[in-house]
Structures are given as C-alpha cells and as structure tokens.
Amino acid sequence: MAGTAFDRATVLSTRLTLPSFQRLNLPSGLYELRTATNGDWEYSVAGFSIVLAQPEDKSDAAAIRAATAHIFARLGRADEALCLLATLLTELGISNVVVPDTYRATVCDAADTLWVAW
Numbered sequence: 110m111a112g113t114a115f116d117r118a119t120v121l122s123t124r125l126t127l128p129s130f131q132r133l134n135l136p137s138g139l140y141e142l143r144t145a146t147n148g149d150w151e152y153s154v155a156g157f158s159i160v161l162a163q164p165e166d167k168s169d170a171a172a173i174r175a176a177t178a179h180i181f182a183r184l185g186r187a188d189e190a191l192c193l194l195a196t197l198l199t200e201l202g203i204s205n206v207v208v209p210d211t212y213r214a215t216v217c218d219a220a221d222t223l224w225v226a227w
Contacts, residue, residue, distance in 0.1 A: 111142050133169055140176050150183045171200040172211035175218035182225040190226050194219055 115138060122132055143149050178193035197219060201212075 115139060115142065137176075140180075143180075147183075150180050169211055171197055172215045172218070175215040175222070178222045179218045179225070182222045187226040190222050194222055 115135070118135060118138070122135055125132060174193050174196055178190040178197075181187070181190035181193065197215065201216065201219070
C-alpha cells in the first residue's frame with residue numbers, strides 16, 4: 110500500500126514545473142519506508158549524488174547528508190558514512206536555531222549511523 114502511494118506521488122510530482130521543496134517529501138518518504146522495513150537500502154544510493162544547488166534544498170542539507178550517511182552505514186560503507194557525518198559538526202551546533210524542523214531527525218540519523226557503522 111505504501112509503495113503504491115509512493116509510486117502515485119512520484120507520477121504526480123512530474124507535474125511540478127519548477128523546483129519545489131515539496132518534492133523533497135518523496136525521497137524523505139521513501140527513506141522512512143526503508144527505515145521501517147530495513148530493506149532496499151542499495152536502491153537509495155544507486156546513481157545518487159548529493160547536489161544541493163536549489164535554494165529550497167539548503168535548509169535540509171544537513172538532514173539529507175545525515176540520512177545518506179545512515180544509508181551508507183546500512184550498506185556496510187562505514188568510511189563514506191563517517192566522512193559525511195564529519196561534515197555535520199558545524200551545522201549541528203547551529204541547526205537547532207536555524208532549522209528546528211530537521212534538527213531532531215538529523216541528530217537521530219547521525220547517532221544511528223555511528224551505531225550501525227561501528
């Protein structure tokens with residue numbers, strides 16, 4: 110059921126003609142689904158690169174990097190995961206003020222990455 114809803118949302122998102130922060134809900138939802146099922150992690154990073162060029166991506170940059178680090182850790186790619194986590198130190202120090210909506214998720218993903226990578 111969740112997979113069907115995601116597929117439908119993906120099709121509907123193609124109607125968006127401009128970059129949109131709402132589009133970030135798609136990979137976020139898929140990430141949550143994979144976290145719940147602990148499966149299909151390899152598909153999360155197949156052909157994936159972190160390009161945060163759009164202004165709407167900037168506020169979620171730390172959360173996106175933390176989630177990607179978590180995925181790398183789940184795939185046994187600890188070195189890549191830890192390198193991504195190292196980029197979060199400054200942002201975690203100020204993010205609870207700047208972007209309170211994603212701070213908790215970022216910290217939790219970072220902690221889980223360390224747990225899984227170790």
